[in-house]
Amino acid sequence: MAPSATVEPKPRQGPVRSALERLIAAREIEPDPLQRHLADRLDALDRRLSAEIGASKKSALGWLFGKKREADPVKGLYVYGDVGRGKSMLMDMFFRQTAVAAKRRVHFHAFMAEVHERIGEHRRAHKNGEVRGDDPIPPVAAAIAAQSRLLCFDEFTVTDIADAMILSRLFKALFANGLVLVATSNVAPDALYPDGLNRQLFLPFVEVLKKHAETFELAGAEDYRLAFLGEEDVYLDSRDPSAAERIDAAWERLLGGGRETTASLSVKGRTIPVPRAGNGAARFAFEDLLKRPLGAQDYLALARRFHTLVVEDVPVMGEAERNEAKRFITLVDTFYDAGRRLVVSAEAPANALYQGRSGTEAFEFDRTASRLFEMRSSEYLERANGEQTREG
Template sequence: MSFDQKLKAFPSVREHYDAMTAAGEVDPDQAQLALADRFDRLIEELGEKRLSKKSSALGWLFGRKAASRAPVKGLYIHGEVGRGKTMLMDMFHALVPVKRKRRAHFNDFMADVHERIHAHRQAFKRGETKQEDPIPPVADALAEAAWVLCFDEFTVTDIADAMILSRLFSALFERGVVLVATSNVKPDDLYRDGLNRQLFLPFIDLLRRHVEIVNLDSRTDYRLEKLNRQPVYVTPLGPEACRQMDAAWEAAKGSAEEQADVLMVKGHEVPIPRAAGDAARFSFGDLCSRPFGASDYMAIVRRYHRIFIDDVPVLDYARRNEAKRFILLIDTLYDHHVRLVLSAEAAPEKLYVAPSGTEAFEFDRTASRLFEMQSAEYLETAGNGDPRAGAQEATFGV
C-alpha cells in the first residue's frame, strides 16, 4: 500500500501508526503511541480553529467557543536520535487539514529567512519601500505562505540565526502561526555555549509560551534496528579505500563526461572539483575547510543528487569549525535524501573525539545519520532528489 493510500485508509496519526505496527513496519512503543494521540488532538484543534475563521454557520458555531478563539499551541518534541520524532511529525504534516503548511529542515528555513531579509534591505536601499525593518514584512510573507510550520531537527548553532529568532517568531506567533518542531535537545539547551547567549534567552521563554514541550523518551534507536550496511562508507583511509571510492565513482559516472563546475551562491563561487551528470565528488577540505554555510550546501544538493566525499579525518576541538560545517553538510544531504559515498579515517561514532562542547553534542546526530545513510531502506530511494519535494504544497481538506 502506498503512502497516499495509507493516508486515505487511516485518516489519523494513531490509525496510521497502528497500521504500521500491524504490518510489522515498527514495533509498538508507548511513548510513540502517546505522541501519535497528541498529534491527533492538535489536528482537531487546528481543524476547529480553521472552521472558526470561516463565515459559514458551522464556523460561527465553532467561533463562539473560547477554545477556538484562543491561540493554538504547537508542539516541540525532543529526544535522542532515532526515536521516531520525524516519522510521526511527517504523518502529522501529511494529515493536518490545512492548505497553508510547510515542512522544512530548520537550517533550510533560516537560509530562506536570511535571503528574504537581504532582499528587503536591498529594496529599502533602492527606495522601493519605506519600511526599514525587514522583520515585519518577512513575517507577513512567511505567515501568508504557511499557517502551520513543521521543522525537522530544530537546532541553533549560528549566531546570525540566534540574534533574530526572538523577533522573528514573536512576529510569526502574533500572526497566528503554529509551530511543530523536532529536536535532539530540550529548549533550555538550544544555542548552548553560544556567543552572546544571553541575547538568545528571550526566544526560549517565547517558545515555552507557544508550544507544548514533549520529551519522546522511546525505548530504543529504531535507526540502528533498520540498519543494513551497504558499501558506501569506506574506512579506514588508505590505498584500498581509494580503490573502492574510485570504483564507485566510475560506476556512478557511467558514460557521462567528467568535468569541473562552479555554482554561484549569493555572489560567491562554490567550486565543484569533479562532476558527471548528477554526481559530484569532493575532498573533505573542499567542503568543510572553506567558509561555506547552509545556502552553499543547499545549492550543491539542488544540482547534484549523488555526492562523493574523500578523506574525512577524525576531528577534535581544534578543528571544531570544520566539524560544525560537516554536521551542517550531513544534515543537508540527509534531509534532501542525497546518496552519499564517503571514505573516512574512522567509523561514524569515532569521527569526533572532543569530550565536550556543542559540536560533540551535535555530532551524535551526525553519526546516527551517517549510519542510516548506509541502510538498504535509505539507499532504495536516495539519489533521485528529495522524495518529500513538493510536500510543502500538499493539501488535505480545505
C-alpha cells in the same frame, strides 16, 4: 439474570495514530507507548486547527483575518528526544494528514536562509525608496504567516549567531500573525544554542517558543533504526554488483519509514547543502562531500547533527588526490571521536584506499584504516548507540 456490563466504546483514533498503528500491525516498527501518546497529541492539535478553520473560514483568508480576535490561540508542539525515536516520522504523518491547507514543512536551516534573503531584499527595497519602514522583521513575518498557517520544522537546532540574534523578534511576530509551529529537535528548548556567542540575547526566544508551543519529550533508550545496522552493513565494496542495492537497503532502514528530504548546515556563515537526509542520517556521494573545500568544523557540524553518515563510492586515492584524502582522514577522525556511525561504500579495503607514498597523508591514512576497521565492529556500534542515546 444479572445485567450485562456496559462496555465503553474506545475513543476514535485520529489519522496520525491510525497511520502509526498500521506500521505496527505490518511489523515495520515496534509498538511504543510514547510514540502512541505523541500521535494522539498531534491528532488533538489537528482537530483543534480543523475546528478553528471550520468556524472562521468564510473566505480563503478567513483564518488570517480572524485569528487576532481569538481569545485562546492554538499552541503548537515542540518534540524533542533521542535520535531514532520516530520524531520526524510522526511529524511527517501529521503533516500529510492535517486538514490545514496553508501549511509548509521545511528544514529549519533552509527556512532561516530564506528569512535572511527576505530581510536583505527588504533592506534593498527600503534603500531604493520602494517600501516604508527600515525594520524588516514585521513585513517579513507577515509575508511568511500569510502563506502558511502551519509551519513544520525538522531537526530544529541553532548554531548560527545571525539566526540566534533575530529568532526572538521573528517568531514573536510570526506567532502574533497566527502561525502555528510544530518542530522536532534532539534537545529541549532550554538547551538550544548551547555555549553560543551572546547566548543571553538568544534566551528571550526560548521563552517565546515555550509560550506558543507545548513541549513533548519522546524519550527512550533504544534507537530502533540503528539496531538494524550490522557489521556487514557499514563498509561495502562498491565493485560488488550488490553494493548499491545493499546501501539503499541500509538507507531505508535508517529512514525507518520516515521521509527523505534535503537539509543544510550553517557553519561560520557558510551553508553546506545535504542532498539526502532523514531521521538523523545523512547521505552523500564522495564527490559531493570530499571534493568540496570542507574542514574539521564542517565535519563536526555534521557529526553533531547526524548520528549516521553514508558516504558512497569512495575511490582509491593517490598523490593527485591528496586534498581529498586529507579531508577523508579528517572526516573519519571527527566521526570516530564523536562516536558516530559511518556507512561507506569504497572500491578497495580501507588499508588500500590511499596509494600515495609521500607527505603525511600516507602515514595518517594508516590510522584512518584502523579506525574504519574498528568502526565496523559490534563493540563500536553498540558503544556509539549508547553515546547517541545519552546525548538525545
